[in-house]
Amino acid sequence: MRHLSEKGLDQAIEEAQEADEARLVRRLCFIKNLYQGDTREQAGRRVGISRSTTRRWALAWNDGSVEGLCPRFGGGRPPKLTPQQWEELCEIFEEDQPWTPKQIHALIEDRYNVTYHPAHLSRKLREAGMNYAKPRPMDPRRPDDADEILADRLGQALGEGTHKEEVEDEPVVLGFFR
Template sequence: MNASRRFTVVEHLSNEELDDAIDVAQKADETRLVRRLCFVKNLYEGKTQQQAGAAVGVSQPTSSRWARAWNQDGVEGLRPRFGGGRPPKPTPAQWDEICTLLEDGQPWTPREIHALIEDRYGVTYHPSHLARKLRASGMHYAKPRPMDPRHPADAEEILAERLGQALGEDTDEDEEDPVVLGFFR
């Protein structure tokens, strides 16, 4: 039972027009369209879908899909509709713009940064990835504090008192030559 099913190909273009379409697609650097048009050329030469698909390196289901697309819409039916891959992320120029906005409008919370990027560019990042991208750009999340909250209000007085105790004398602020301590390795 060696019945090979032949597929009826609608000849939207003549052989010469098909060759011209392949040349135009090659010049336009549309490699995926060139491959599909070569598949159709093999069908024009009388090959089965499976043989034509094998000649350009695609599976039988893909060759059936391409043949149906050719019969329905011709060259436009074979033109790839999706570029593939992940959705685009901000370009380097857009990322520089984001960094400038973040530097100018400080302070920002991580949530506000996510909202800004999503609203302005339609791009979402995982929080840890966004933190990595910001660090790579020289930015870091930090809580803006005018002073260290662990710092006691009378820190200078405490230092003066402890310094006097360490030197074994009472320090007097009116002295001509104050004692200066340094720490060396």
């Protein structure tokens, strides 16, 4: 069916391009190829689709014009936790820290009767602005005056006490010392 003139079809393609609807542009180009005399198979080959898809797109065009070709997305699977439950969970994590990954999984399962794959849960936590972190205690071998020792050694490495011109000519090298 010719729901639009060729000029109207070109305008629909332009509007879809401006709206950044690449999938709709491709479908409309398929229809344009049909308008120009291609068979369904030829038009499908030009836009890179299978024969079965050419049939579906042609039927969608015949039934609903441009609106019939608009890709529809059902929204995907609903989230396991509602936004309110997720917010409550994040507040719990912020209040009672630190949490181990096992404790987080156990809390979610006990409280909401829901399980998440560890990789997915870490993605969701990062999206919420949270990250796993390991608290590190101070090294018991660290001397009390470690900052002073570091400053002294850096001073020695940078050649404190030499003439300013000499220091500027030589490259600065920083490193760790034992």
